[in-house]
Amino acid sequence: MRKKIIAGNWKMNKNATEAVEFINELKAKDLNKEVDVVVCPTFVCLPQAVEAAKGSAVKVGAQNIHWADNGAFTGEISGEMLKNIGVEYVIIGHSERRQYFGETDETVNNRLKAALKYDLKPIVCVGELLEEREAGITNKVLDTQVRGALKDIAANDVANLVVAYEPVWAIGTGKTASSEDANDACKFIRETIKALYNEEVANKVRIQYGGSVKASNANELFNTTDIDGGLVGGASLKLDDFTNIVNY
Ligand code: PGA
Numbered sequence: 001m002r003k004k005i006i007a008g009n010w011k012m013n014k015n016a017t018e019a020v021e022f023i024n025e026l027k028a029k030d031l032n033k034e035v036d037v038v039v040c041p042t043f044v045c046l047p048q049a050v051e052a053a054k055g056s057a058v059k060v061g062a063q064n065i066h067w068a069d070n071g072a073f074t075g076e077i078s079g080e081m082l083k084n085i086g087v088e089y090v091i092i093g094h095s096e097r098r099q100y101f102g103e104t105d106e107t108v109n110n111r112l113k114a115a116l117k118y119d120l121k122p123i124v125c126v127g128e129l130l131e132e133r134e135a136g137i138t139n140k141v142l143d144t145q146v147r148g149a150l151k152d153i154a155a156n157d158v159a160n161l162v163v164a165y166e167p168v169w170a171i172g173t174g175k176t177a178s179s180e181d182a183n184d185a186c187k188f189i190r191e192t193i194k195a196l197y198n199e200e201v202a203n204k205v206r207i208q209y210g211g212s213v214k215a216s217n218a219n220e221l222f223n224t225t226d227i228d229g230g231l232v233g234g235a236s237l238k239l240d241d242f243t244n245i246v247n248y
Contacts, residue, residue: 006229006246026039031243031247043077046060063094064097080118093124122161124149147192156201182224
């Protein structure tokens with residue numbers, strides 16, 4: 001059985017004071033113990049967020065990572081730096097990074113290697129655009145993204161990975177994929193991993209769904225065969241909504 005994982009992607013929201021307050025309130029809640037709970041604040045909040053979450057069930061993740069250890073990369077943050085302050089997870093290749101900041105399957109792969117090098121737990125995002133879904137090439141897009149992200153990654157690293165299936169048209173739009181479509185896509189990703197590695201790895205890798213997850217649809221989405229939790233944007237910013245999703 002794969003343990004569910006529900007991660008809040010706060011994007012460019014919440015300052016450090018708000019992040020700490022949220023984590024303090026979240027950890028005081030009666031949270032579902034069957035679920036790994038992660039919050040991903042902005043880089044500037046991470047040291048205080050890690051401190052606030054220490055010793056609790058709430059884990060902290062970053063929203064990006066650079067592939068180099070250090071060097072002349074103005075504005076970037078390395079895996080070594082994230083590890084040093086006690087960050088546990090890192091989101092890689094979110095569609096907003098792909099859309100607005102030139103992220104490619106190749107840079108996703110480089111960032112994934114850096115995360116693994118520093119023993120961070122990666123959440124690798126993939127997902128199709130609306131045009132791609134309408135053109136009937138969702139699986140082709142997912143296949144390319146998954147193969148690109150996992151290039152030269154060892155089987156045991158993939159088994160411990162989290163992949164987030166996030167159809168771009170469902171992110172921040174209020175339009176959630178049906179649980180059937182979302183599960184089909186997650187199942188397809190698992191099949192792809194099985195073809196690349198083996199059944200054992202495919203059965204271990206956790207695959208989240210992301211895209212307008214709410215307390216009202218979490219139960220249906222997470223009670224499917226292949227969806228192992230969610231990557232939650234908007235609804236993760238509100239304490240009660242996020243708590244209800246975790247306790248789906
Ligand atoms: P959303 O964002 O829940 O606001 O749609 C999800 C995400 O971008 O990870």
